[in-house]
Amino acid sequence: xxxxxxxxxxxxxxxxxxxxxxxxxxxxxxxxxxxxxxxxxxxxxxxxxxxxxxxxxxxxxxxxxxxxxxxxxxxxxxxxxxxxxxxxxxxxxxxxxxxxxxxxxxxxxxxxxxxxxxxxxxxxxxxxxxxxxxxxxxxxxxxxxxxxxxxxxxxxxxxxxxxxxxxxxxxxxxxxxxxxxxxxxxxxxxxxxxxxxxxxxxxxxxxxxxxxxxxxxxxxxxxxxxxxxxxxxxxxxxxxxxxxxxxxxxxxxxxxxxxxxxxxxxxxxxxxxxxxxxxxxxxxxxxxxxxxxxxxxxx
Amino acid sequence: xxxxxxxxxxxxxxxxxxxxxxxxxxxxxxxxxxxxxxxxxxxxxxxxxxxxxxxxxxxxxxxxxxxxxxxxxxxxxxxxxxxxxxxxxxxxxxxxxxxxxxxxxxxxxxxxxxxxxxxxxxxxxxxxxxxxxxxxxxxxxxxxxxxxxxxxxxxxxxxxxxxxxxxxxxxxxxxxxxxxxxxxxxxxxxxxxxxxxxxxxxxxxxxxxxxxxxxxxxxxxxxxxxxxxxxxxxxx
Amino acid sequence: xxxxxxxxxxxxxxxxxxxxxxxxxxxxxxxxxxxxxxxxxxxxxxxxxxxxxxxxxxxxxxxxxxxxxxxxxxxxxxxxxxxxxxxxxxxxxxxxxxxxxxxxxxxxxxxxxxxxxxxxxxxxxxxxxxxxxxxxxxxxxxxxxxxxxxxxxxxxxxxxxxxxxxxxxxxxxxxxxxxxxxxxxxxxxxxxxxxxxxxxxxxxxxxxxxxxxxxxxxxxxxxxxxxxxxxxxxxxxxxxxxxxxxxxxxxxxxxxxxxxxxxxxxxxxxxxxxxxxxxxxxxxxxxxxxxxxxxxxxxxxxxxxxxxxxxxxxxxxxxxxxxxxxxxxxxxxxxxxxxxxxxxxxxxxxxxxxxxxxxxx
Numbered sequence: 001x002x003x004x005x006x007x008x009x010x011x012x013x014x015x016x017x018x019x020x021x022x023x024x025x026x027x028x029x030x031x032x033x034x035x036x037x038x039x040x041x042x043x044x045x046x047x048x049x050x051x052x053x054x055x056x057x058x059x060x061x062x063x064x065x066x067x068x069x070x071x072x073x074x075x076x077x078x079x080x081x082x083x084x085x086x087x088x089x090x091x092x093x094x095x096x097x098x099x100x101x102x103x104x105x106x107x108x109x110x111x112x113x114x115x116x117x118x119x120x121x122x123x124x125x126x127x128x129x130x131x132x133x134x135x136x137x138x139x140x141x142x143x144x145x146x147x148x149x150x151x152x153x154x155x156x157x158x159x160x161x162x163x164x165x166x167x168x169x170x171x172x173x174x175x176x177x178x179x180x181x182x183x184x185x186x187x188x189x190x191x192x193x194x195x196x197x198x199x200x201x202x203x204x205x206x207x208x209x210x211x212x213x214x215x216x217x218x219x220x221x222x223x224x225x226x227x228x229x230x231x232x233x234x235x236x237x238x239x240x241x242x243x244x245x246x247x248x249x250x251x252x253x254x255x256x257x258x259x260x261x262x263x264x265x266x267x268x269x270x271x272x273x274x275x276x277x278x279x280x281x282x283x284x285x286x287x288x289x290x291x292x293x294x295x296x297x298x299x
Numbered sequence: 300x301x302x303x304x305x306x307x308x309x310x311x312x313x314x315x316x317x318x319x320x321x322x323x324x325x326x327x328x329x330x331x332x333x334x335x336x337x338x339x340x341x342x343x344x345x346x347x348x349x350x351x352x353x354x355x356x357x358x359x360x361x362x363x364x365x366x367x368x369x370x371x372x373x374x375x376x377x378x379x380x381x382x383x384x385x386x387x388x389x390x391x392x393x394x395x396x397x398x399x400x401x402x403x404x405x406x407x408x409x410x411x412x413x414x415x416x417x418x419x420x421x422x423x424x425x426x427x428x429x430x431x432x433x434x435x436x437x438x439x440x441x442x443x444x445x446x447x448x449x450x451x452x453x454x455x456x457x458x459x460x461x462x463x464x465x466x467x468x469x470x471x472x473x474x475x476x477x478x479x480x481x482x483x484x485x486x487x488x489x490x491x492x493x494x495x496x497x498x499x500x501x502x503x504x505x506x507x508x509x510x511x512x513x514x515x516x517x518x519x520x521x522x523x524x525x526x527x528x529x530x531x532x533x534x535x
Numbered sequence: 536x537x538x539x540x541x542x543x544x545x546x547x548x549x550x551x552x553x554x555x556x557x558x559x560x561x562x563x564x565x566x567x568x569x570x571x572x573x574x575x576x577x578x579x580x581x582x583x584x585x586x587x588x589x590x591x592x593x594x595x596x597x598x599x600x601x602x603x604x605x606x607x608x609x610x611x612x613x614x615x616x617x618x619x620x621x622x623x624x625x626x627x628x629x630x631x632x633x634x635x636x637x638x639x640x641x642x643x644x645x646x647x648x649x650x651x652x653x654x655x656x657x658x659x660x661x662x663x664x665x666x667x668x669x670x671x672x673x674x675x676x677x678x679x680x681x682x683x684x685x686x687x688x689x690x691x692x693x694x695x696x697x698x699x700x701x702x703x704x705x706x707x708x709x710x711x712x713x714x715x716x717x718x719x720x721x722x723x724x725x726x727x728x729x730x731x732x733x734x735x736x737x738x739x740x741x742x743x744x745x746x747x748x749x750x751x752x753x754x755x756x757x758x759x760x761x762x763x764x765x766x767x768x769x770x771x772x773x774x775x776x777x778x779x780x781x782x783x784x785x786x787x788x789x790x791x792x793x794x795x796x797x798x799x800x801x802x803x804x805x806x807x808x809x810x811x812x813x814x815x816x817x818x819x820x821x822x823x824x825x826x827x828x829x830x831x832x833x834x835x836x837x838x839x840x841x842x843x844x845x846x847x848x849x850x851x852x853x854x855x856x857x858x859x860x861x862x863x864x865x866x867x868x869x870x871x872x873x874x875x876x877x878x879x880x881x882x883x884x885x886x887x888x889x890x891x892x893x894x895x896x
Contacts, residue, residue, distance in 0.1 A: 035667035104849025110842030182387035187375035187404035270682045276675040
């Protein structure tokens, strides 16, 4: 029972991170209809930027500044790299661009913050709140860090929910994903909305990255490497256009992984198999996921 | 001076020109109708006006303002509401959200009042206000589209084939409502249609569009009485 | 020979392939033969091992890129996991040499057959998903294969298999090791090039193009869409498997220790295809050699900075997709065509089909 609970808590902790990145993916997909293969690496770049700011400012300030910068960055990427290709009507080209970004951003981080530096002085992300210690529940240890992490990310999801469902901006974003042409006709500036969508996604990714980095004593460029697979699995499972689905599915993926690693021998050492199998089965059996409305089909 | 006027408007898609010099006037407070068969260029004309047509040339002026290079969302903000062919409903949003979207550019406090007014005017919409708009029938969606367009308090309403895909009785109802709106509110409308009888029935002025050119134009009653028009469009 | 000017109604920019245009066959064929002859003669006049090695690796990249091109450029299915097949090919070759004492050449048919079978297997889900979703599945492949190889096939806990040097040495007395390691991939490249050219110009090849452009229409015209997709996956996998096998000869090892490197290699293949030009058979070869060259030299130029090569390649990929969607060879072709055309003739710009769902009256 103790083992089960410990693993459950682990799963919930990682699940919150998967949920956040999945949410970013879904935001982009809903507004622009695109899979952003570079979402994880954008989050990683944001994380490094946040770290850099944290070298000169309190961590909370750094995180908020990081999110703000990421918002701008995401909006710029949409405007300069994605939109022109979209206007040419070349979906394959847009996918390739995000793939190119994936590699380029990862490499860029290695260039600006070389791993060799880490050998003498590791990159370490301070925690935004003091969290030592654990709570004991039925013999298992629930880290305070887990509680805070999950709480913050859930709060973020809630904030996004309120934004999307209860504000004019949110309504405009949802209109965009529902019918772009009609959105124009009611007076929505589609271009601005696209930028906002990408910007929000980038900001969400930034927070997720910063929190993930603070989980261990140090982080490096491989931080987000595999998260992409998990986030995609969650997004696909939840339904690529359902933010709520992404969050729920994120936790499911996290818990499933933790359980599989513990109880299924074949998975030992290769936890990545869990999200990959999930992606595989979801895409083959139920492409619209749990809550999705549209079938994932853009090309 | 007309509220809307087109002079020598040409345009099309890629290598194909659809419009070959359109001249149209719509005065404030009147209902103008453009009749034409499939492929004549009706939708393209409306798209040229609302800014959705990329390849366009000629003079398009609205209330003295040149519309030619204006982006569609800005045309909407200038007071032109375009109900596209097929109604352009936000199918996965609720009826209420669809209506609110009509007023998304408005920041005045009158929005809630207008919303209530339209629910009164169209009780069927009120019944379904929290349902997905895509689940409604064609006629209901048409009412929704019109109400949505009106939520913007436009000065000019553009309607693209409101009769498309609707049963005759429903279509008659739609046109009756449109006629009423014009009479009670003085709302200016430009309607493109294949169904000449109903359209000319509420119109003040009519035009005939054939393969991208206006071949006839004048008071609606004259057009309705014209031998050629009757044979070609009214079926008798 | 007559010109085949069937251009598919495809407004896309990157990764489009016009149906094979057999214009001026003698000029391009002569040029190709010249290049091949020069390449074959090179190791005997310029016997520097590092240069030969770099070229060999370039040939290997070229083979892999050609393979991906069959799938992506010609059949329109995107994959970012083809390094998996490369890895499998390398693994098979290395292990057969170590365990069974086979020569490199003897392992090639086996590696090709196995990777082709795997490719066909992967092609099955491709039947159900499209575009980015498919890319995602192939991404999973790129991560999965090295992970599984490490877990189930590792060599004393490490995913590295090194055959003894003597197994990789030249069996021909008159050729040095360096020359042998250069000539084998080169000959393989030439053979594969000729095979690919004839595939593309065959009826089978045109079926692939039909599947890429108008899948539904192709099906109604009697093209076996399922067969075409699976076949193109199998063929492209086999090319990459061959490339992987050959890499063991040149590098002296098969390495599955890093999933990121697999993903990176998959993207390098994609870069090679896009940069070289998906519109031709030879384009990916050029692209492959360029990618290999950049990968090798970038660390030198940047003072050994880790990450310079992938950064440049990622940036180049984005730039090429925008500026030169037809890749280098595609751009070259356009340039030649423009120079050949008399200045008074109108420039046939591609038809712009608007992306609207509205019915045009």
